[in-house]
Amino acid sequence: MSHSTITHINWVPTVASIEAEFDRYAPVAPAAYNTLKGIDFAKLPLIFKSSSNRAWKDAVLRELINASVHQHDAFADVTILKLMLPKAVKMSHSCRSMRFESHTDAIQTAIVAMWEATHTRSYENVNNVQGSLALNALHLVSYNDFSRKRSGTHDDQSIPTDDYGLLESAMNAQHCFELQESQDPLDELAEVLSWALHTNVLTEDEVTLLARYSLAEDEQASRKTLEDELGINRQALSRRVSRIRLRLTQAIKDEIKANGWG
Numbered sequence: 001m002s003h004s005t006i007t008h009i010n011w012v013p014t015v016a017s018i019e020a021e022f023d024r025y026a027p028v029a030p031a032a033y034n035t036l037k038g039i040d041f042a043k044l045p046l047i048f049k050s051s052s053n054r055a056w057k058d059a060v061l062r063e064l065i066n067a068s069v070h071q072h073d074a075f076a077d078v079t080i081l082k083l084m085l086p087k088a089v090k091m092s093h094s095c096r097s098m099r100f101e102s103h104t105d106a107i108q109t110a111i112v113a114m115w116e117a118t119h120t121r122s123y124e125n126v127n128n129v130q131g132s133l134a135l136n137a138l139h140l141v142s143y144n145d146f147s148r149k150r151s152g153t154h155d156d157q158s159i160p161t162d163d164y165g166l167l168e169s170a171m172n173a174q175h176c177f178e179l180q181e182s183q184d185p186l187d188e189l190a191e192v193l194s195w196a197l198h199t200n201v202l203t204e205d206e207v208t209l210l211a212r213y214s215l216a217e218d219e220q221a222s223r224k225t226l227e228d229e230l231g232i233n234r235q236a237l238s239r240r241v242s243r244i245r246l247r248l249t250q251a252i253k254d255e256i257k258a259n260g261w262g
Contacts, residue, residue, distance in 0.1 A: 018078060019082070022081075025079075044079065044083075057130060060083075064080050081115065083130075084134070087134045093106075098110070110141065114137045210241065
């Protein structure tokens, strides 16, 4: 049985309870969120899921996280969980670290991991908040699984918070394979890199290179730093990245042909 809990929430975190709490709060939620002005709160999950405006989605999550962490805003609490629920459910089905848990316990563990990832560090400087949250949750689930086996305890584990947090979370959560459905290219790339590392398609150095080349908020500055670190010019860096991408693309094609994808 899962022993996961969520601080300052007095109900058990399940799919049903999150949906019930959100439905209860949505009609009476205060219109105090700058990013949600003019939006029907009851329709927010559908609007959020279908939106391709990543900057807006990042802003929504940041505002809700700030309200939850600093004000213990009940609507923000449940709305964060509601918006991240599809990823939590997907994680509970595909994460190897939870393969021996019951269906109910796995979902609860995944939800709590999302919550802990949300409340452990600031996401103010993170590019792609939703993707970073999901991979940080994977990191927590994977780490906690190993720590239970080693010591039977749940020690705190630092979570990366900058743009490279997506990479670090993928590297630390490689025993917890997940491919999520997403329309966001950054989300998809981060998850593909996690898969590539987990399946040994790419080395850690190659994943690091691709992540720093493609996921940095300031791509030009990041690429110039890479050139300096590697002692190569822009053309040589581009060729190296292209070779890695070609190998990754072929591996994905082979995976789809053999097993399907996602």
